[in-house]
Amino acid sequence: MSSDSETRRFTQLNRTVQLIADLMAGEIHDRNSAAERLGIQPAAADRQLRAIERLPGVKKVKKGRRRAYRFDPASSTGAPPIAVLIGACFGASLGPLFEGTTYQKALSDARDHLLGQSRRSGSFGEVERKFIFLSQGGEIALPEKDAQLEELIGAVLDQQPVSFDYEDFNSAIRSRRVQPLSLAVYKHQLYLIGRDRNGALRSFRFSRIRNAEMDGRPFTYPSKSEYDPDQVFAQSFGIFTNDEQRVEHVELKLAPRWAAHVKSHRWHRSQRAKVADGQVLIHLDVRICPEVEAWILGFGEEAEVLQPRWLRDKISKRVEALRQRYLAG
Known part of the structure; x- marks a missing residue:
């Protein structure tokens, strides 16, 4: 084979590779855009596209009134299940927690990559507002650290x-x-x-x-x-871990107005609730830590610790100290 023939063959192969790379990068080419990209006549570009059309994943679509081609990753790898797409959407919603770092954009990019492989990508318009994580403050140490x-x-x-x-x-x-x-x-x-x-x-x-x-x-x-x-963390009431603390049975009585909330809310996996005869009782089996105390105090005058007795006494003392502080003010 002559050197001229080899050169022409290499040039054609190089053009084909360029078009395939464009399509895999998400671009859509018709004969005119392909001709401009490769610096050749539209008729020659059309022959290149027709050859590429037979490759796995290349799909024929309409671009205005022209025939165009795009790459469909789902046709070769399989479209992600809808549950995977929803999981990616919720994962990306954690982005504000990492505000100012590369992870904020990376989470969105991972979601968009999966959505791009789905045949239902059109259903995910305004996805940033459809699946959200409400970050109340976020990680204060980022992005400085x-x-x-x-x-x-x-x-x-x-x-x-x-x-x-x-x-x-x-x-x-x-x-x-x-x-x-x-x-x-x-x-x-x-x-x-x-x-x-x-x-x-x-x-x-x-x-x-x-x-x-x-x-x-x-x-x-x-x-x-x-x-x-x-x-x-099964017996923890938050992020504290202390194996030296034994698990205690906590019984809490709430004001009657908490009845509907208690029926539909779970503060801990061990929670058992009883709502009857005007009483709202919550039972927990947890290691008692500052988070448990803060949770109880958060109910204000609408909560009463029934068990254990030592916790009841401790909360009582803290309430009295709070009362004295307000009286002193």
Whole structure:
């Protein structure tokens, strides 16, 4: 074969590849747009498109009055089920939690990628408003600490110990070194769940973590029987983890006006509610932590702790201290 023939063949192949790349990138080509793209006459471009038409995934569509071609990923990979698309929509709705970081756009891009593979993409107009996550405040530490987030994500993925300085609720700062097991979203905030040197599980508020660095050789991620987040937090009333605290039976009496809400709302998995004879009773089996106390106090005068007795006394003292503060003001 002559060098001229080889050159022509290579040029034609290169043009075909360019058109295929355009279609796979989401562009739609008719003979005129293809001719402009390749720098050839429309008739030659039309021959290129007709050859490409036989490839898997290439579909013939209308572009005005002209015949055009596009690439349909679903025809070669299978369209994502509707449940996958809805899951992606809800996942993308978490974007505001990561405002100002690359993850906000990445979540939307992942959703849009899946929607682009669906034959029902037309049903997902205004999807940002149809499936929403109401972020009340979001993660205050972002985007200023996005480099720290990247470090923690890397440590979780690579199963590598991480060292950092941590400021606790009382503003004391201590050095920590943990095996990072999970990044958790709780009440619109990010937390790191890690195992400390003593083997105890601890929760760390992301915004209070400073100077995080991967430190040491990778560790073996625990089996599900050793670490299952669902089990770890089964008796917790929030993000606190304290194996030393025993599970208590809590009985709470609410004002009658809470009846409808209690019938349709669950604060904890162990919750059992009884609404009868003008009484609204809630039963929980949880480790009592500051979050439980704050939850009870949030009901104000419309809640009464019946059990355990020591918790009733503690809430009573806190209410009295609150009363004295207001009297003093």
